[in-house]
Amino acid sequence: MAAPERPQSQRMWEVCERATGQVLRSLRQALAEPTTILGIGMVLVLAVLILVPVYEMLAETFTTDTGRFSLEHWQRVMTRQHMLYRPLANTLRVASVVTLLSLAIGSALAWLVVRSDIPWKSLTGKLCVFPFMIPSWVSGVAWISVFRNSSHFGGRQGLLESVFGIAMPPWMTYGYVPIVINLALHYFPFTYILVSNALRSLDSSLEEAAQMLGAGRWYVLRRITGPIALPAIVSALILTFTMAVGSFGVAAILGPPARFYVLSTITYSLVRNRFLSEAYVVGVVVTLIGLITIYLNVMVMRSRKSYATISGKGFRRKTVALGKLKPLAIGFVLVVVAMAAFIPVGVLTWDSFSSAPGVYTIDNLTTHFWIGDSRPDLGVVPEAEQGILRNPAMLRGIWNSLRLAVPAGLISAFAGIVIGYIVVKKRGSLVSKALEFLAFSPYLLPKIPFALAYLVMFAHPRGPIPALYGTMILLIVICTVNRLPFSSRSGISGMIQVSGELEEAGLVLGARWLYRFRRIMIPLLRPGFAAGFVLAFISTMRELDLIIILATPRTTPLTWLVFEYNDLDVPQLASALALTIVLLTFAVYIPAQRMLGSNFLSGANQEGS
Amino acid sequence: MPAIVLKKVSKRFGNEVIAVDEIDLSVEEGAFHTLLGPSGCGKTTTLRMIAGLEEPSGGTLQVNGQVFFDAEEHSNVPAPERNLGFIFQHYALWPHFTVFENVAFGLRVRRASRDEVKTRVAEALERVQLTGYEDRYPSELSGGQQQRVALARMQIVNPAVLLMDEPLSNLDAKLRLEMRSELKRMHLETGSTTLYVTHDQIEAMTLSTAVTVFRDGKIQQTAAPRELYREPANLFVAEFVGNFPINLLDATAVSKRGDGRWDFTMEGVGNQSLSGHLQESEPMLSPGDRVVLGLRPEELALVKDDDKDYREHVMRGRCAIILFAGSEAIVEVEVGDRRMRVRVESTFGIQPGQQVSIAILRMHVFHADSTQRIGSVNYNVS
Numbered sequence: 001m002a003a004p005e006r007p008q009s010q011r012m013w014e015v016c017e018r019a020t021g022q023v024l025r026s027l028r029q030a031l032a033e034p035t036t037i038l039g040i041g042m043v044l045v046l047a048v049l050i051l052v053p054v055y056e057m058l059a060e061t062f063t064t065d066t067g068r069f070s071l072e073h074w075q076r077v078m079t080r081q082h083m084l085y086r087p088l089a090n091t092l093r094v095a096s097v098v099t100l101l102s103l104a105i106g107s108a109l110a111w112l113v114v115r116s117d118i119p120w121k122s123l124t125g126k127l128c129v130f131p132f133m134i135p136s137w138v139s140g141v142a143w144i145s146v147f148r149n150s151s152h153f154g155g156r157q158g159l160l161e162s163v164f165g166i167a168m169p170p171w172m173t174y175g176y177v178p179i180v181i182n183l184a185l186h187y188f189p190f191t192y193i194l195v196s197n198a199l200r201s202l203d204s205s206l207e208e209a210a211q212m213l214g215a216g217r218w219y220v221l222r223r224i225t226g227p228i229a230l231p232a233i234v235s236a237l238i239l240t241f242t243m244a245v246g247s248f249g250v251a252a253i254l255g256p257p258a259r260f261y262v263l264s265t266i267t268y269s270l271v272r273n274r275f276l277s278e279a280y281v282v283g284v285v286v287t288l289i290g291l292i293t294i295y296l297n298v299m300v301m302r303s304r305k306s307y308a309t310i311s312g313k314g315f316r317r318k319t320v321a322l323g324k325l326k327p328l329a330i331g332f333v334l335v336v337v338a339m340a341a342f343i344p345v346g347v348l349t350w351d352s353f354s355s356a357p358g359v360y361t362i363d364n365l366t367t368h369f370w371i372g373d374s375r376p377d378l379g380v381v382p383e384a385e386q387g388i389l390r391n392p393a394m395l396r397g398i399w400n401s402l403r404l405a406v407p408a409g410l411i412s413a414f415a416g417i418v419i420g421y422i423v424v425k426k427r428g429s430l431v432s433k434a435l436e437f438l439a440f441s442p443y444l445l446p447k448i449p450f451a452l453a454y455l456v457m458f459a460h461p462r463g464p465i466p467a468l469y470g471t472m473i474l475l476i477v478i479c480t481v482n483r484l485p486f487s488s489r490s491g492i493s494g495m496i497q498v499s500g501e502l503e504e505a506g507l508v509l510g511a512r513w514l515y516r517f518r519r520i521m522i523p524l525l526r527p528g529f530a531a532g533f534v535l536a537f538i539s540t541m542r543e544l545d546l547i548i549i550l551a552t553p554r555t556t557p558l559t560w561l562v563f564e565y566n567d568l569d570v571p572q573l574a575s576a577l578a579l580t581i582v583l584l585t586f587a588v589y590i591p592a593q594r595m596l597g598s599n600f601l602s603g604a605n606q607e608g609s
Numbered sequence: 610m611p612a613i614v615l616k617k618v619s620k621r622f623g624n625e626v627i628a629v630d631e632i633d634l635s636v637e638e639g640a641f642h643t644l645l646g647p648s649g650c651g652k653t654t655t656l657r658m659i660a661g662l663e664e665p666s667g668g669t670l671q672v673n674g675q676v677f678f679d680a681e682e683h684s685n686v687p688a689p690e691r692n693l694g695f696i697f698q699h700y701a702l703w704p705h706f707t708v709f710e711n712v713a714f715g716l717r718v719r720r721a722s723r724d725e726v727k728t729r730v731a732e733a734l735e736r737v738q739l740t741g742y743e744d745r746y747p748s749e750l751s752g753g754q755q756q757r758v759a760l761a762r763m764q765i766v767n768p769a770v771l772l773m774d775e776p777l778s779n780l781d782a783k784l785r786l787e788m789r790s791e792l793k794r795m796h797l798e799t800g801s802t803t804l805y806v807t808h809d810q811i812e813a814m815t816l817s818t819a820v821t822v823f824r825d826g827k828i829q830q831t832a833a834p835r836e837l838y839r840e841p842a843n844l845f846v847a848e849f850v851g852n853f854p855i856n857l858l859d860a861t862a863v864s865k866r867g868d869g870r871w872d873f874t875m876e877g878v879g880n881q882s883l884s885g886h887l888q889e890s891e892p893m894l895s896p897g898d899r900v901v902l903g904l905r906p907e908e909l910a911l912v913k914d915d916d917k918d919y920r921e922h923v924m925r926g927r928c929a930i931i932l933f934a935g936s937e938a939i940v941e942v943e944v945g946d947r948r949m950r951v952r953v954e955s956t957f958g959i960q961p962g963q964q965v966s967i968a969i970l971r972m973h974v975f976h977a978d979s980t981q982r983i984g985s986v987n988y989n990v991s
Binding site for chain 1 (some may be wrong): 619660662687688689690691692693694695697698699702703704705713714718719762763766955
């Protein structure tokens with residue numbers, strides 16, 4: 001039966017009134033609870049720091065100098081072999097081989113450490129993540145020292161030629177092969193961490209069940225162990241590929257002398273030569289490749305099931321006896337770790353104490369490049385420079401590195417916790433989803449294009465935001481944002497652990513929000529915060545890619561100086577500075593490991609440099 | 610002929626931990642033999658050594674007449690070649706395979722033809738009532754269904770002997786009961802020799818034709834369930850087997866009377882004493898020996914004071930707590946400064962605080978020092 005007729009207008013009015021009342025009520029509710037406001041604020045800030053710059057960069061590629069829409073930049077890039085196609089082909093060639101190599105090395109090491117009876121397991125496990133501590137381009141600097149050849153590239157002898165008389169062919173010194181080797185030796189720890197975690201959670205009884213049904217060792221590996229570890233291997237594959245596509249430092253140090261350019265180095269060289277719009281176009285292309293691989297990752301992960309088989313009780317992990325292969329396995333671990341970490345550090349140390357570079361005799365040693373006086377009488381030669389520990393320019397580099405890495409570490413660790421709190425508290429709401437996505441999104445952006453986007457965005461004042469280009473604040477901001485995917489993820493997982501019953505237990509006992517936060521949440525989150533800070537600090541200390549375009553003389557950190565002195569061919573200073581970075585990193589890492597437990601690195605397993 | 614024979618088999622992990630200590634064990638053809646014991650007693654290690662998943666440190670091991678391991682001759686048949694069935698505690702179903710692929714695995718290893726795989730997997734799934742679940746993944750099955758997939762997977766290759774490692778410990782109580790009768794039915798149907806590991810004595814008693822009790826890597830007793838319960842070889846077995854914890858009283862064997870009855874004075878229960886005929890013809894007991902008397906709660910009864918039938922073997926005490934459990938109840942009675950548990954079918958109006966009398970129906974006597982069984986006393990109620 002129809003309701004009694006009422007005038008149309010009156011019904012409309014009632015509907016309006018109800019709707020307005022509802023809006024007002026929810027607004028009041030929202031305002032009463034600070035997390036929503038905080039969340040919306042964070043979403044806006046992150047949008048300005050991530051989405052707007054990328055959009056601006058994209059827009060810039062379609063704009064002429066006079067501000068009109070045009071495809072001319074794209075046309076110019078597309079029609080020049082050296083700007084896009086050749087670097088693109090090189091990038092794919094490097095990335096795919098690096099990925100295969102580091103997957104092979106990382107998986108083999110993971111299997112050896114988790115599933116075989118290789119001796120000194122805990123030490124071996126630590127050694128396998130050790131190369132992670134050394135920036136990849138630092139190994140690049142050391143590589144040149146070892147593989148130089150006096151008949152090519154400037155005529156100085158490398159270690160192999162000088163000591164052993166082996167003249168390396170030029171393709172072993174610069175270009176494709178050394179870039180691939182150095183990147184693979186730097187990226188395998190990521191595969192190692194992902195795959196060893198997967199293998200650790202694999203119950204041996206899954207393999208034993210196959211044995212009981214008559215399957216031999218290889219059959220078990222092929223049909224059971226391999227497929228179950230596959231999701232971890234696939235995500236290691238995509239992670240490594242993405243990082244290799246975006247990587248800059250190694251290719252910038254080992255590529256140009258052989259005229260070998262990849263997308264990131266061609267972008268940098270375009271910026272240096274003031275082809276900014278063209279650089280933006282290439283930057284957009286790199287970003288697209290990154291997005292495609294991540295999209296593939298999502299698709300692959302969605303179509304496969306996760307095989308988490310962790311079961312607390314009765315869980316067994318049996319080790320496989322290596323038997324006669326044991327010395328071979330130990331040799332493999334030692335060679336990999338030596339090549340990835342110990343030899344580079346050793347070579348750098350020697351170089352930093354060498355009077356003349358490339359001479360490997362005891363009487364060539366000097367402390368000049370560490371603590372020596374300036375020698376203006378020598379003219380314009382490297383030896384005329386002061387040792388780095390007395391040189392104000394170098395000390396400023398150290399100071400710049402610290403005043404960049406400490407705030408970036410603190411802010412990103414703190415932001416991670418705040419984001420974690422909002423995302424967990426507002427689970428399911430739009431704010432929570434938007435914030436989670438935004439905090440994760442820098443993960444999708446290769447670093448050189450991201451820095452370019454910041455160049456576009458902050459070269460000029462925009463509305464209330466001043467021109468930040470040339471300030472330390474800009475470097476702190478970009479390094480902080482770059483860390484957000486990792487710090488927010490650990491913040492979210494930390495919050496999920498703490499904010500449930502532990503907080504509610506406080507609530508039931510009558511504790512107010514602030515008291516709960518102070519007495520329950522903060523103490524429980526402190527280790528997570530410390531780990532977040534240490535990881536962000538370390539990765540910022542050796543950050544080169546984000547900084548190379550944005551640093552100005554007043555803000556140059558150590559990494560930038562190493563890069564410059566390597567370019568100027570002063571290996572002693574470059575080495576001394578690179579060592580300083582490594583030492584500063586360890587000065588923070590080792591006490592942190594003592595305090596936080598040796599495994600805190602694997603908590604933030606997905607990060608590159 | 611026994612199907613499984615272990616001689617002086619031991620297993621050491623490293624130099625100090627002895628998981629299994631020179632055990633001898635033989636499992637009869639067609640038996641449902643259970644290895645029973647608390648966790649860490651070596652029962653699972655023994656099972657895994659038979660399976661070939663763990664290599665013994667010494668001894669010899671035979672299944673159906675074939676030597677699988679001999680320390681002297683350095684022979685060791687690898688697990689894949691032993692053709693034994695194994696059920697793992699957590700089923701160990703492969704998460705990346707469907708039910709069909711899980712069950713088919715053993716046939717695929719043996720390179721069976723596609724048609725054979727299809728028909729035999731279908732048969733196997735039908736036997737465990739899982740037809741229609743072929744395309745599911747293990748994570749989409751309930752615990753009981755996973756268990757049945759594991760059974761089908763094991764049976765499809767017709768293993769010579771079935772080995773099961775606590776297969777029911779992951780199920781909830783109701784399913785456990787169902788699967789228990791399922792396993793028993795399966796055993797009756799196929800008659801396969803089964804070696805079963807559990808820490809649950811009820812499971813062991815209900816399923817088995819023979820039980821071996823383990824402790825600290827050593828075998829305590831091997832016997833049929835009834836004998837294990839009626840005549841536990843030592844204090845440990847007496848305490849481990851039985852639905853209710855056995856009451857233990859320290860006592861001294863005082864003297865042997867002319868009619869063959871022994872007198873025992875008990876400690877801590879207010880100078881009460883008992884006497885009775887030990888069933889064994891020549892018990893290893895001499896006057897003055899320190900003994901432990903084992904009184905099962907279900908072999909005690911609460912009686913009225915004036916009940917003449919029980920006058921000889923009655924202890925007096927005070928009812929402390931009544932734990933009511935539906936079909937039965939446990940009454941805790943304070944006797945002197947000890948507490949005795951008595952199982953009753955009905956509490957017939959007893960209240961905590963009341964004086965009660967406990968009648969002893971049967972009593973187990975153990976040496977206090979060696980903890981070995983001396984014998985038992987039956988009090989025949991006329």
